[in-house]
Amino acid sequence: MNIRIIQVILDVFDHYGENIRFEEERFEEALNDEAPDLLDECFWIIRGFQTGIYDAMIFDEDIYRNGYVKYLMENIECEEKEAIFIVAVFETVITEISYYFEIPDMLSLLQDAYERQDYPQLAIIAKTYFLGFGVSQDYEKAFEIYSYLYGHGDDCGAYYLGFMYEHGYGIEQDIEKAMMYYHSRQDDLTDYRLGTFYMLGQYFEYDAKKAYEHLSRSHLEEAYLYKGLLLEEQRNFAGAFEAYFEGAQLFQVECLYRAALCLRMGLGVEIDLKKAYHYFEYGYFFMHKESTYQLSMMLFDGLVVEKDEKKALLYLHQAAQLRSRDACLLLGQLYELGRYVKKDHQKSLAYYQVASEILNQSNEKESRENYENI
Template sequence: MMSLVASDTYVKAKSLLDAGDYSGVDLMKEAALAGNPYAQTCYGKILVEGDHVNKDNKKAAELFRKAAEHGIDEAQYYVGMDYYLGLTSKKSYKDALKWFRLSAENGFPKGQYYLGIFYYNGYCVYKDYGFAIRWFTMAANQGYSKARIALADAYMDLHNPNRDIKKAASLYISAAESGDVSAYYKAGMCYYRGKAIKLNYHQAIEYFRLGYKEGDVDCEFMLGYMYEHGQGVTQDTNIASMMISHAAIAGSDDARAYLDDKVPVKVKHTPMPVEETVLNTPDVVGKIRGADDGKTIFSQLWKRIKTNVH
């Protein structure tokens, strides 16, 4: 049973760390070893991040599990991520699902997001867009931006029987307005295509510029393309050539395909993305242009480019 001393030590440690005083690290360790589940979660994150301590993922995983077994929703999420990615435990979607569900049902937004991922892709459960959207919505309503993007992707997905591109566009734009870098390209494309919302090259340019400043190579390509064709900007083929070429070199498949004068090969099924977490997993959200099948969301763009509809 956790002692009152452990609770007091945790409160003091958290207060010090919140104030930027790293003397709280040793106190947090003390509280964690004394059995405080909140301290175990906090110190586990410190061990993973290597913040004023030596990194130790294995010890962190042990602490997360102890806290998770005491019902701490955040710790349950981290245990789920450990199984999901096979970091210190053997990779197991079944075990990951168990812990994500516990975390989600306890109200932790990242747990809700990942439970949505499992229903969206059919990992150890029947694929169900309705349940996926339910969990994405719950996480998004708590302000978790990646869930808002996932929710928009789900509404934009061609395979979703309840597809709603207007709702998707609204979510992309809302996320972009809140500064979510991964939303800039998608919000820009909504304005560029003019399907779910009124076509507006100037607004599309603004979002592509924001994404370009953050290093998004596909935003750079679209900026270049619009400079080449004078869409929303004064035509400048020199700027266009520079931006499109750089985007291609930097990894934009769209830019490479455009330079090769080829329509991009349809991307095969792509699972919903894995976010960057405290467990140092890769953030590929910005690279995914669709949900269930990659770039299908904006596949008609290339037909428009080829026929110069705009």
């Protein structure tokens, strides 16, 4: 499966208009004409569109990726690999297109919900204003509705009130009040937020025990990642792998990558190169640059899969396009030496320069974060 299909879809939408996706035969023909070498990818993408999950992903952000994957596996009888590929491609295309729509008469809906004391509906409207989904983003309006709910005994918006106080969105910044709201309700969001605070030493002193307690209670995808990082920092590699593995079951991209690394290197788990390749490949579907680089290396080495220099180079070039520094450095060396590719000093220099830029940007980001922490 090749992620180049993402650009193919975007090109077809740009040329024919996005509504071509509703004309299945014409859409499939356009995709095949644009990428005759990606017939398998085109086939599965069309099958995915037929299920309607593309539109579901636009409108419902609360469904985990594994929910969509399970739905596809059951409804189009595909393997997990094809299902996660479809979900990953759709997710990227939706992000690139940046869909926007307006909910008509939102103020009337809000007034009606107030009059009926419909707390669940008010919570939905508050989140709509908070995210700017269907209406212009309005933190003040979101704060107003969540405060009303909280004052009437419904603390479902505790996280959002805390977040707005923490960042000064819609209200004057007040860290103490933010912490009060985060501590007032125990759920996936508040525990995740408090766990990262204790782990990163943000607003609190670093406290690994409290960070672990909060992160362990959260079932957010990212909570598994931070829990794994915390355990890895304490050199509890077995615990770290278990956390990454749990996140990988939800297809959290960084967890997929880190679980794969553990499996490849035998960190906290027995070496399993086949499963490592499997997770790196899923990370690649989500355009994770280092997963793409690792796939390339395994193909160059002939680990688990048959050695395939042509495919390895494809992944290596894609990793470089995704701005993997290691991929850029290796391509610079290959073009310099003429290994696997025709010797080309100009291309070699260009890749070395990109690798240098990536390093400088990384150093600048680290310096900026250190300054902000101080």
